[in-house]
Amino acid sequence: MALLDIKDLTVRYTGRGREIEAVRGVNLSLAPGDTLGLAGESGCGKSTLAMSVLRLLPASARIGGEILLDGEDVNTMKWGRLRAVRWTTAAIVFQGAMHALNPVRRVRDQIAEPIVLHADTPPPPAALRRRVDELLAQVELPAEKGESYPHELSGGQKQRVMIAMALACEPRLVIADEPTTALDVIVQAQVLALLSRLVTEQDIGLIMISHDLAVLAATCRRLAVMYEGRLVEEGESAAVIGRPEHPHTAALAAAFPTVGDPEYRYAPATSSELGLPDPPPPPSGEPLLRTEGLRVTFTGRGRSVTTAVAGVDLEVHAGEIVALVGQSGSGKTTLARTVLGLQRPTAGRVVFDGTPLPTGTRGLRAYRRQVQLVLQDPTSALNPRHSVYESVAEGLRIHKMPGDERARVAAALEAAELRPAEEFMPLLPHQLSGGQRQRVVIAGALALEPRLLVADEPVASLDASVRGEILALLLRLRARLGLAALVITHDLGLAWNIADRVAVMYRGELVEVGPVDEVLRSPTHDYTRSLLAALPTLGTPAEH
Structure with a gap:
């Protein structure tokens, strides 16, 4: 049985006398231990699709279709059941770690919060501390970092804390929304390697959202591309990237250059209707x-x-x-x-x-x-x-x-x-x-x-x-x-x-x-x- 099965999903936002169709008839499935990259530009509906899995959309959203999580429809769950499913069956790594973490609470307390909230009985302090240390070790952070406040951590360390929080209640599905945005290439590579390792070791299903196909290809076995609320292409990463069928997929692949390839030198201008202007004469004399x-x-x-x-x-x-x-x-x-x-x-x-x-x-x-x-x-x-x-x-x-x-x-x-x-x-x-x-x-x-x-x-x-x-x-x-x-x-x-x-x-x-x-x-x-x-x-x- 699929871990996640989305059938004919539609999401509409209503307000100010008009209706916006953000997701239009999307079908997707994910098996345990599988990885799916969801690509597309801002406004294509990919984050709306991801947030609908745990009903984290605003009240103005109207959801149609089915979202089966371990065979149970999220749309028909009562509030108590939905609250139990969040963090324990599926968890989300939100986009901006700087904004998602509470600036006035220590990192240790924030990682412990979902564990305390979802425990049948409050865990003993010593056991809770051991579990948080375990989670920090899983994301390759030393235990002493748990005593830090978010502003005392680097961007990559904050993103690792977000991943530790998502893993706190041992979910079977993790949704990572732009987890490497604003990270430099070294830290980005470390975060992607960490996610890949956790998926392999813990048999977690992973959905990763990004507009960068190279980032998704480095981590995900399958790719799905969204455009104007619809799923326009889906398949094995190698096939989607190597032989894109939809023009939007080809445009996404071309937008991120291959460093060292002459084809991509000045590519933003050469691919534009206005063309590449003549370069100025080579610099001479004193620098500006x-x-x-x-x-x-x-x-x-x-x-x-x-x-x-x-x-x-x-x-x-x-x-x-x-x-x-x-x-x-x-x-x-x-x-x-x-x-x-x-x-x-x-x-x-x-x-x-x-x-x-x-x-x-x-x-x-x-x-x-x-x-x-x-x-x-x-x-x-x-x-x-x-x-x-x-x-x-x-x-x-x-x-x-x-x-x-x-x-x-x-x-x-x-x-x-x-x-x-x-x-x-x-x-x-x-x-x-x-x-x-x-x-x-x-x-x-x-x-x-x-x-x-x-x-x-x-x-x-x-x-x-x-x-x-x-x-x-x-x-x-x-x-x-x-x-x-x-x-x-x-x-x-x-x-x-x-x-x-x-x-x-x-x-x-x-x-x-x-x-x-x-x-x-x-x-x-x-x-x-x-x-x-x-x-x-x-x-x-x-x-x-």
Whole structure:
């Protein structure tokens, strides 16, 4: 008998006088010990489908069809039975570990909570402690980490805690919703290997949700692809990836580049209708931006000193795209903040266009007009109450830019390819797609006519196809406006897609710098090799 059997499932959301059909007639089954990857872009219905397995949908959802969990229909379960099934028969690893964990409770207490809630009689404290230690060991965390608060753990450690919580009551089915989003490649590989090991050792059924086919192929034997609420393709991972039948599956596979494959160099622009613009002439003369022996240290509790940036020398020429890559905690963001004048260096200096970075308020304001930041998450970067016009015009007003404000806003929106600009000006952020929101953030930077963009993970929160659109836009902006860009990322695929040179950062130091072709094809440093080795690839589907 199947562990999970979904038959003709439909989910509709009602509200504000309209109805949205999120899931449309989906049929799926999963056997014990089997692994299924559920792929698709935001809004395709994959998370709705997963949450419906334990009836974790909002009250506005109307569910049709059958969801048989161990032969019992979840839709007809009484509340008491449903509560007993959650955690014990099926459990969920939620998407954002940072937001899913309680920030004011120790990790140990949070892992113990489902055990206490589902026990017939309260377990003795000693036995409970042993069980939590066991769970921490299963996810390869030392027992002392149980005494930590979430903010004291790294992203990968928090994700492991979420997995330990899901395993607490020994469920037969685990649903992992984007479990590696925002994790760097090394930590991502560790989490995927952990999930694969647990499935094998404990005979758990696993459903993993992602928009990244390479991540799913590394862990799941079978793949199912959703598009507009429907299941458009399903089968063995190797077959679905190697011989996709639906155009959307092919598009998802193409959206994530194979590092080292010439076909994927500048692929976001070459696959666009607008095409790949002519590259600017090779850089010559003095660099636009350079750092000289830059060092940043922080003093922590007990007067301990942490060196975040350790004597970095980096150059960015006019019209050049440089990717700064490395794991979380390698010092990339601290270096970027120092370049922007948001963090004072402990030693060394930043030089822009031959002039040292100013320290006074007026000088810094003039400098930041020329060096603009593009933030990672456009939803957080935009004020939800400000229209597109207000968001783009804000910088113009702060810097007291001369000329017609409306004309400048329109020109910036056009440059960010939000056309016609007049139609976008009155809209609020919630009325835009994720890609359009990121274009508004970029337009706000372009309005000030900068010479350098510092982009912090500019596509990390975007879908596969939208990611390509934004990367293609950056390439065209470089060609049209001569813009230079320093792109901070843990995504080596992004570096291969658009960068001219790559700088690899490890423990505060630049361990390898050079042309992308050389560094990513023939790395000389062990750390660069380990980053490349950790990348999931479409060519190696999981076998269970």
